[in-house]
Amino acid sequence: MATSKLSPDAFKHVKVNAAEQERIATPALTFTQDAIRRLKKNKAAVISLWVLVFIAFISIISIWLSPSNPNKQSLNYANLPPKWPGIDLPGLNGYMNGQNKYAGMGKNVYFLLGTDYLGRDLLSRIMVGTRVSLFIGIVATFFDLTIGVFYGIISGWRGGMTDTLMQRVIEIISSIPNLVVVILMLLVFRPGLTSIILAIAFTGWVTMARLIRAQTLQLKDQEFVLAARTLGESSIKIAFKHLIPNLSSTIIIQTMFTIPTAIFFEAFLSYIGIGLPAPTASLGTLLSDGQKNLQVLPYQLLYPAIVIVILMLAFNLLADGLRDAFDPRSEH
DSSP states (O other), X not given: OOOOOOOHHHHHXXXXXXXHHHSOSSOOOOHHHHHHHHHHHOHHHHHHHHHHHHHHHHHHHHXXXXXXXXXXXXXXXXXXOOBOTTOOOTTTBSEETTEETTTTSXXXXXXXXXXXXXXXXXXXXXXXXXXXXXXXXXXXXXXXXXXXXXXXXHHHHHOHHHHHHHHHHHHHHHTSOHHHHHHHHHHHSOSSHHHHHHHHHHXXXXXXXXXXXXXXXXXXXXXXXXXXXXXXXXXXXXXXXIIHHHHHHHHHXXXXXXXXXXXXXXXHHHHTTSSSOTTSOOHHHHHHHHHHTTTTOTHHHHHHHHHHHHHHHHHHHHHHHHHHHTOTTOOO
């Protein structure tokens, strides 16, 4: 029976082909690196991220470089329309109803987004209101990451009667509307950030706790957790070393949905008059003041509305992008 022999060159060629077939087509990536790669492919999420970074930078830098004092009143400048120096475009040239509202005020007097009924610079007040909204979002994130995460881990990890009692507490808290909680806080504290923060601290972490508890119930029966318990690791060490890293995607995604909810909650309270007291600026109070002059001075409502819409839209698009990025089953 005849047998064929390979020449040295052919044998080398076969080895090279086999090596090429065994080579991994894509580089090995960690879960976080793969999530970042997926997020970068989502253009809407990336743009939203940079928009939020820009808004946060402008609102923070306005603490030191504000165009003017946001609470300074000057009735001589009341209800002035927007004026951009050197730009002769409708809505940006200082004209309203065919009249130059800046006539006789000098060339150095201009307000980029106009003024309100007390002559306060609308741009400066929007910056302050945006900073307040972002601060409320940070506060909501803090309570989510402290109370919500650890409450959910303890409830899911302990199980049994402990889990039952902790879930009954959550159900009681969830049954109380947020508005009722705020009104109760107003009976004890004066209207302001304190009442809003306490209301968020009382109810804002419930959704996070429920999600973390559900995920913890699944993770605690996994092999790596059982192995850690067999080796005698403490529950605290298991939580920080094994549970929280595996819960990071859920924590990040829920946090990104919590922030716009908290921002809208604060804006709603200020809009109906039980949020931040005057003269402190808030996007909600700016919307309330602008709504009163909507037919005559629409810019007073338009610009604060644009800012809050951009904030809400950017946070939600970024949250959607993060949700897809941390889901290995999603394809882009």
